[in-house]
Amino acid sequence: VQVVESGGGLVQPGGSLKLSCAVSGFTMDYGAIGWFRQAPGKEREEVSAILTSDGTRYYADSVKGRLAISRNNTRNTAYLQLWHANLEDPAVYYCNAVPGSFWGQETQVTVSS
Numbered sequence: 001v002q003v004v005e006s007g008g009g010l011v012q013p014g015g016s017l018k019l020s021c022a023v024s025g026f027t028m029d030y031g032a033i034g035w036f037r038q039a040p041g042k043e044r045e046e047v048s049a050i051l052t053s054d055g056t057r058y059y060a061d062s063v064k065g066r067l068a069i070s071r072n073n074t075r076n077t078a079y080l081q082l083w084h085a086n087l088e089d090p091a092v093y094y095c096n097a098v099p100g101s102f103w104g105q106e107t108q109v110t111v112s113s
Helices: none
Strands: 002-006 009-011 017-024 033-037 043-053 058-059 067-071 075-082 091-098 107-110
Touching: 002 091, 017 033, 017 091, 017 107, 033 067, 033 075, 043 067, 043 075, 058 067, 075 091
Parallel strands: 009 107
Antiparallel strands: 002 017, 017 075, 033 043, 033 091, 043 058, 067 075, 091 107
């Protein structure tokens, strides 16, 4: 199983960004994809997750209203859309595929004008 995140980069405060999580060697007929982030000096937190079977979504309270998670089972890819970026969002972002708990290599998000 291989998990590859992409889409990170520099975003201006108030701007938007879309991250992708491509999973190969893994069926998305069941299971879940979670997005996590870790800012410098802070613990890793799960910000969102989606059940790949029916699209049920979870969002951490800290990001509700500013993130949207989605998935395309045909492409074996999950997405994380970030809106209204602020200074709490800079971090390395990871996705995790379960069952099996497969992690990607991370993608960096920087918020700066």
